[in-house]
Structures are given as structure tokens and as C-alpha cells.
Amino acid sequence: MDNLPEPQNPHAHLRASDTDRDQVVEVLRDALMTGRLTQDEHAERLEQTLKARTLGELEPITQDLAVPGQAFRPAAAAAPSNSPVPIEEPANPADSFETVVGIFGGGERRGRWRVKRRTNALCVFGGYDLDMTDAVFEGREVTIWAIAIFGGVDITVPDSVNVRNEGIGIFGGFAARGGDDPDPNAPTVVVKGLALFGGVGGQTSSRRHRNRNRDRGHGRLGH
Structure with missing residues (x-):
């Protein structure tokens, strides 16, 4: 994969959830549509996303794509869910x-x-x-x-x-x-x-x- 910045997230050691991977997939899709990634770069990073097991492995994938208002925020590092109904992410989407x-x-x-x-x-x-x-x-x-x-x-x-x-x-x-x-x-x-x-x-x-x-x-x- 191309040279990407080292992860700076203090939660890098935490396991990535399906929601975290979904967020990265959305950022990559947007980058492909706007021309910031080529088809080959998108395919390579998408493969890395699907294989990622920790937040530290996910963060570098989109770190050089972040623009104001669109930075990737791992769900595991965000505030806990306040959903009034139960949500349980499946192990395999x-x-x-x-x-x-x-x-x-x-x-x-x-x-x-x-x-x-x-x-x-x-x-x-x-x-x-x-x-x-x-x-x-x-x-x-x-x-x-x-x-x-x-x-x-x-x-x-x-x-x-x-x-x-x-x-x-x-x-x-x-x-x-x-x-x-x-x-x-x-x-x-x-x-x-x-x-x-x-x-x-x-x-x-x-x-x-x-x-x-x-x-x-x-x-x-x-x-």
C-alpha cells in the first residue's frame, strides 16, 4: 500500500467494529467519486479496510483524505450510543x-x-x-x-x-x-x-x- 501517515489515535489498540469499517468505506467511496483516489487506489484501500482488525489499522487508510467536516471518527472513540432502542452490531455484516x-x-x-x-x-x-x-x-x-x-x-x-x-x-x-x-x-x-x-x-x-x-x-x- 502507498506510504501513509502513522496512526495518531490514542484508541488505536481497540478492536474495530463493523460500524468503523463502514465509515471508512463511505470516505473511500466519496474520494473515488471526487477524483481523490484512482480505481486501483480505491480497490487497494478497500481491501485494507475489510482486513483491518483495530482502529490503528483503519486510521491511516483515510488520514490523507480528510477534509474539514469529513474526517474519519472511529465509532469506538466516539461518545457511547444513547439509542432508545437496542442496537447490536453483528459479527459479520x-x-x-x-x-x-x-x-x-x-x-x-x-x-x-x-x-x-x-x-x-x-x-x-x-x-x-x-x-x-x-x-x-x-x-x-x-x-x-x-x-x-x-x-x-x-x-x-x-x-x-x-x-x-x-x-x-x-x-x-x-x-x-x-x-x-x-x-x-x-x-x-x-x-x-x-x-x-x-x-x-x-x-x-x-x-x-x-x-x-x-x-x-x-x-x-x-x-
């Missing part, structure tokens, strides 16, 4: 992936389950309920790819979680949303995908429970 299916039927995830960094939810003439109220998140940003064809995917998130809706509906509805005042320290749930003659919906835990109690009250009144 590549394994943080799962697929759930509801075809001519249904299924659910609820309770103390682990929300992977990426979840594929496929529903065809069926449905799936992803309730993250008491879940553990495996990243500060997780992505749900929801495909609903003549079916539906329901997503429930804690009130503090931020939600980004990036899906589309064709003869169907795609309307995932979070709370009105998400916590900046909480994870972000990105909902992508397609609703074709079906629906993908997202709501907060409090809204879901409020609606459920209201429906039960209406049921009692009806008897």
Missing part, C-alpha cells in the same frame, strides 16, 4: 440478512427478534407482519425490501425510530411512516419495494396499539 415469505398465507415477526440489516419480505396473495416494537436492531440503518402482490406487508416501528419510505405502489398502496418526532440516536428503517394490487404499510407502536384499543372498544359497543 454479510450474515445480517433474511427473507420472509407469505404466499397464500401469512406470518409474523414480533417480540424480541433481531432486525437484520436487510430483510426481504415477499407476499403474494398473503401477508406478513413485522412488529419491531421489542426488537433488537443489527445496525443504525436497516432496510426492508417489501414486495406485496395481491397481498400486504405491515411494519410497526418504535416511536423513536426514523422511517424513510422509498417504495412505490402500482394499483396499490405504499405508505410506511414513523413517528412525528424521531430520536436522532435511534436507528433508521428504510422501506423499499413495490406494492402491486396490494399494500405496504408502516406505523409506530403507539399508533398501532391505539388503533387496536379503539377497534376493540368499537367491538364491545357493537355487542
